[in-house]
Structure formats: structure tokens, C-alpha cells
Amino acid sequence: MEEEQVKCLENLKNVIEPETGLPITELGLVRIAKENGELVITYIPISAYSPQILVISVGIQLVKECNAKVKIENYYLEEEINKRLEELRNELSRVLSKTSS
Structure with a gap:
């Protein structure tokens, strides 16, 4: 794992999954990878039907x-949330x- 990925993973230890109160890293809900030279975080919510506001908040x-x-x-x-998160990042x-x- 590259230094940038390690630093990002360390930062993500502070992000709490709202429904459980546990860090998303401990629950295995995130992956960090490089795609086309860009750092990409993949987040899988605890449920496919978690409340939208909680998923958006974590994003x-x-x-x-x-x-x-x-x-x-x-x-x-x-699809909709990913679009909005990309706009936010930009x-x-x-x-x-x-x-x-």
C-alpha cells in the first residue's frame, strides 16, 4: 500500500458508521485503491437500504x-449519491x- 493510501486509511479511522457507532474501517466497509493514478475510496453501506442521509453523511x-x-x-x-459526491469533491x-x- 502506498503512503497516500496509508495516510487516507488512518484518517478514515475517525469516520463512524452511524447505525452501529463503530469506525467504518473496523467494520470492513471501505476499500482504498489507486485507479488510473487517482485515489478511490469505495464505501459499502451496512445495508442496501440504510437511511439516505446516513449514507450521504458518511460519503x-x-x-x-x-x-x-x-x-x-x-x-x-x-448512482445519484456518487454523482453528488463527485460534484462536492470538485x-x-x-x-x-x-x-x-
Whole structure:
């Protein structure tokens, strides 16, 4: 595992799965990989029908913790949520690039 992946995984230990109160890393709900040179976090909610707001909340935390592409899998609204998380990530990157200039 590359240094960037290790750092991201360390950050994700702070993300709590809302329905259980346990870290998502301990539950094995995330995978971190490099795809086409880009860090990608895959999150699998505890249930395919968990409340939408909880899945969105975890997704937002994942974007914030690692500034990586986040993909939700095995969830009934994954396509829509993935689209929104990518928009959020793009906006976050845009804002961060402005503040570092």
C-alpha cells in the first residue's frame, strides 16, 4: 500500500458508521485503491437500504478526510449519491486551489 493510501486509511479511522457507532474501517466497509493514478475510496453501506442521509453523511466525511474520489457500492441510490459526491469533491478541490494561490 502506498503512503497516500496509508495516510487516507488512518484518517478514515475517525469516520463512524452511524447505525452501529463503530469506525467504518473496523467494520470492513471501505476499500482504498489507486485507479488510473487517482485515489478511490469505495464505501459499502451496512445495508442496501440504510437511511439516505446516513449514507450521504458518511460519503461527505470520506471526501473531506482524504479528498479522494468516493464510490458508494451495493446501495439502491448509489448512482445519484456518487454523482453528488463527485460534484462536492470538485467544488472542494476548486475552493482549496483558490485558497492555496
